[in-house]
Amino acid sequence: MNRKEFFSRVGFGAAAALLPACVAGLATSCSSAGENTAAPTSVDFILDISTGSLATDGGFLVSNKIVVARVNASTFLAVSAACTHEGTNVNYVNSSNSFHCPNHGANFSNTGSHLNGPGSSDLKQYNVTLVGNSLRVYS
Ligand code: FES
Numbered sequence: 001m002n003r004k005e006f007f008s009r010v011g012f013g014a015a016a017a018l019l020p021a022c023v024a025g026l027a028t029s030c031s032s033a034g035e036n037t038a039a040p041t042s043v044d045f046i047l048d049i050s051t052g053s054l055a056t057d058g059g060f061l062v063s064n065k066i067v068v069a070r071v072n073a074s075t076f077l078a079v080s081a082a083c084t085h086e087g088t089n090v091n092y093v094n095s096s097n098s099f100h101c102p103n104h105g106a107n108f109s110n111t112g113s114h115l116n117g118p119g120s121s122d123l124k125q126y127n128v129t130l131v132g133n134s135l136r137v138y139s
Contacts, residue, residue, distance in 0.1 A: 036087030039080035039124035040065045043139040049076075050133040058094030066126055067092060067099065068137060071110075078126040078137045079112035085119030099123065 045064055053059035054076070060069035067081040069092035079099060081089045088103035098115070099108040106117030112125045129136045 037082050037084050037121075039082070041139060043126055043137060045137055047135045047137065048133055049130070049135050054135065058092070060092035062089055063137075066137060068128070068135070069094075069099075071097060074130065076128045076130060076135055077110050078128050079108070079123040080126075083119065084114065084121035084123060085117070090123065 043064065043066065047054060047061075047063060047068060049055060049070065053061040054068065054070045057070055057072050060067055062068075062081045065081050066078050067090055069077045071077060071094075077092070079090075083090050083101040083103065083106055085101065085104060085106050088101050090099040090101045090106075090108060092098075093100050097110045099110070099112070101107075101117065104118045106119050107115040108123050109115055112123030114120055114122050124139075127136075127138050129138075
């Protein structure tokens with residue numbers, strides 16, 4: 001086997017190995033814009049903030065396709081989790097009190113407004129009400 005034959009076979013092998021990942025949606029770079037970006041509707045659920053991520057300022061979690069973040073003991077945020085670019089879940093960034101998509105870098109305000117980066121649509125903001133350790137998230 002000469003060098004040309006070797007690289008020809010290796011190149012084909014790599015392409016054959018990646019194709020199933022793209023078909024299965026496992027490789028994020030293969031996803032299409034607009035997939036899985038729909039914000040949940042008719043939302044109404046309760047989270048316990050006494051334990052887990054929401055027990056600490058700056059903590060956040062994703063529940064029912066909504067990212068819920070704790071700014072401080074009396075201030076919580078809730079926006080649709082799926083980035084409006086290609087649907088990757090956004091993270092809450094405590095230092096800037098905003099949301100960031102780790103996939104391609106889109107940034108959103110603490111109310112979900114698109115600030116910069118890929119995409120142009122806002123995240124949907126949800127209502128929150130805290131009673132004791134129960135945080136109600138609703139639309
Ligand atoms: S999925 Fe591309 S910036 Fe969020």
